[in-house]
Amino acid sequence: MTKARVNIETALRRYRPGEAITEQLSEADLAHFRERNFIIEEDGGGGFPVDGAAQDGNLDGWPDGISGIGGAEMGLDADGAAYKDEAELNRMNKEEIVEYAAEIGLELDKTRLKTDLVSAVLNYVGEKSEEK
Incomplete structure (x- = not known):
């Protein structure tokens, strides 16, 4: 499946x-x-x-x-705060997404499309949540 x-x-x-x-x-x-x-x-x-x-x-x-991907379902970042969900990421501009990604340990290229940046962050967060 x-x-x-x-x-x-x-x-x-x-x-x-x-x-x-x-x-x-x-x-x-x-x-x-x-x-x-x-x-x-x-x-x-x-x-x-x-x-x-x-x-x-x-x-x-x-x-x-x-309830899908997001917030508490995704786990906590290094500071103990809930990871940002897709809706929160979509409200951010590209530079903010790249900065947030760096804060949680993910390097992103700000020249990528915003949708690709959001997907990359969500995938990274999903992988981190599975590790716990």
Whole structure:
């Protein structure tokens, strides 16, 4: 099973972090997503709702206890503060994102696109959270 680690938009739909990618992706797309660490590939069953519909009364479409990427779910940085989530990063300009990345131990090139900077920070934070 392949799940989105970050927000992914394909030709057919948008996937939020943690959602199973149900459509058949080309090998080129999969290689692109793997290279940038945008997906999680797992064996076995279980999983998240794939249609975003409420199941078991949960209105946001996520299983109980899972609310996507962000804040407290992502863990704490070296200073004990919650990592910034995607919404917070998107409100920042490129220079602020690069500065924040340096504060949490990630070197980024400020000439990259803002969306790439945000994705890089979210991927880094996700990896750091998994290490704990």
